[in-house]
Amino acid sequence: MSNEIKRNQWTTFFNEFSKRNRLRLTRIEVLGELGAQEAERHLPLNGISVDETGSGRPRIEILLGGTSPEDSQHLTHAITQATQVFPKTNVAGRDEALEIVDVTGSKTLLSFES
Numbered sequence: 534m535s536n537e538i539k540r541n542q543w544t545t546f547f548n549e550f551s552k553r554n555r556l557r558l559t560r561i562e563v564l565g566e567l568g569a570q571e572a573e574r575h576l577p578l579n580g581i582s583v584d585e586t587g588s589g590r591p592r593i594e595i596l597l598g599g600t601s602p603e604d605s606q607h608l609t610h611a612i613t614q615a616t617q618v619f620p621k622t623n624v625a626g627r628d629e630a631l632e633i634v635d636v637t638g639s640k641t642l643l644s645f646e647s
Contacts, residue, residue: 538618540591543583547593550620551580554628558646559597561610565639573597573608575646581631589613593633595643612641 538546561573576597584592593615599607614636621630630644 538620543618547581547583550628554578554645560644560646561595562642563639564642572610576606576608591615
């Protein structure tokens with residue numbers, strides 16, 4: 534099941550999504566002109582935020598891995614000029630993935646490993 538999250542609800546949605554899925558192992562794929570490119574695998578989710586200021590806005594940041602940016606296992610994956618957000622859940626209602634589309638039509642897929 535998937536329904537688009539309206540832009541004015543992104544901050545609230547990402548806060549709730551982050552709380553529900555904190556420390557779940559992830560995989561990030563970017564689907565664009567070059568096809569599917571794996572950007573990350575096996576790092577735990579720390580949170581997702583949206584920045585509405587500065588260039589490239591809105592900018593969605595997916596924070597993964599270590600407990601701080603100084604941790605060698607820390608990774609921040611950023612999507613600039615995001616236009617759409619689609620959560621994907623299983624039949625039981627548990628989060629399975631999050632699809633983020635940018636202004637070019639490229640899609641970033643954050644999925645959870647079992």
